Amino acid sequence: MSVIKNVIVLGMHPYPWHDDKMSDTMRSMTRAFSGVRPVFINPSVGFKRALTEKYALRFAWSFVEDGAVLVCTRPFEKVPSSFGLGNVKSRRTLQQLNAFIQSVLGEGWRKNSLLYLSSGGIAQSYETMKALTPLLMAFDILDDNLAFPGISSREKAMLDAFFTELISRSTVVTAVSDHLFEKISKSHPEKIKLLPNGVDVDRYVHRDDFTEEIGELRHLERPLIGFVGAITSWIDLELLLKIADGLSRGTLVMVGPVIQEAVPRDLFERLTSHPRVTFTGPVSTQRVPHFLHQFDVLLLPRNYAPHSLASDPLKLYEYMATGKPVVSTALPSALRFQDAIYVGQGHEEILALLQKALDDWPRERSQKCRDAIATMTWENRAKKLLEWVEASAVSLAPATTAASARRLH
CATH class of the missing domain: 3.40.50.2000 (Glycogen Phosphorylase B;)
Structure with missing residues (x-):
């Protein structure tokens, strides 16, 4: 009883x-x-x-x-x-x-x-x-x-x-x-x-209406590399700048609130003024699955600060539930899934994996992502x-x- x-x-x-x-x-x-x-x-x-x-x-x-x-x-x-x-x-x-x-x-x-x-x-x-x-x-x-x-x-x-x-x-x-x-x-x-x-698996499975354009993204050049979450002390802003600088086409899209006091001001200002970076600000959690399915690659740009290494980001599970291409820095929580997602150790490897994800995301990886979190x-x-x-x-x-x-x- x-x-x-x-x-x-x-x-x-x-x-x-x-x-x-x-x-x-x-x-x-x-x-x-x-x-x-x-x-x-x-x-x-x-x-x-x-x-x-x-x-x-x-x-x-x-x-x-x-x-x-x-x-x-x-x-x-x-x-x-x-x-x-x-x-x-x-x-x-x-x-x-x-x-x-x-x-x-x-x-x-x-x-x-x-x-x-x-x-x-x-x-x-x-x-x-x-x-x-x-x-x-x-x-x-x-x-x-x-x-x-x-x-x-x-x-x-x-x-x-x-x-x-x-x-x-x-x-x-x-x-x-x-x-x-x-x-x-x-x-x-x-x-x-x-x-x-x-993760609420069913919320992130593809639906027909997720193909409809989102106003905040309509004017942006594709492909879209997207991050959804708080921009705070555990986000690698230097990595984001390198990604933006390396894009010959496309847009890096940051969706979520910015915790201004927690991020380096100079790096943040360089990002906000970069022609290939867009910050949408926070959006309703009800709209997040739609945003994720609009992106070509889902990015988890965590740094290796102690409090970041100890984390188990909710966003990683939400990303994986979509079956979309996922690229993450080498957090211990992400390394568990490296046979399903792309995990890079350093900035250069992340840049290479982003290009790989854009060029080649095998269908079996999508299924591996969904299978890995199906019971979670x-x-x-x-x-x-x-x-x-x-x-x-x-x-x-x-x-x-x-x-x-x-x-x-």
């Missing part, structure tokens, strides 16, 4: 439920859970975004139903964080959370509910864990977040302590890549499990996670009962 009846998911910062410009693991998993009640907690979006998107001024938690998912929004989002108000609103938000979850799921919710957190916002995950004190918890490590650039030594020490406690208190810990799995295994071998990302659905990933937690919950039952008794006293 299943122990878990509810799954409480904390969304990744900065992707609330209604954000349609980027896909992410936590929202995809929430939609994929079957046989349980999914409760999605929106991450904090901050005062400026709440103001821009015309959030209501709320002083208590609220929820709406989106199909089977209960989407919960925190209070005080429209209250500014200046003058010390940030700490006040954060504290009051967390103080209300336990009572709010109890009002939604019932007084004994801890006995049959899983709290599902991620490394995509370590501080919010830690605070949510402390506020809810769950009996069952899964911690999904999606990136080497502590290796991200721009984190001060003081902040890193704090986040590292939070990260360690999240692992220690979790029923199951999962990692999306071999790199992350091996890293966590050194300190917590008994808990960590490898659980790569997933979000539904299968969600099912596997629940199975692991259920198995661990059975073995931990005496300990969790004792912990519950101590909490009540």
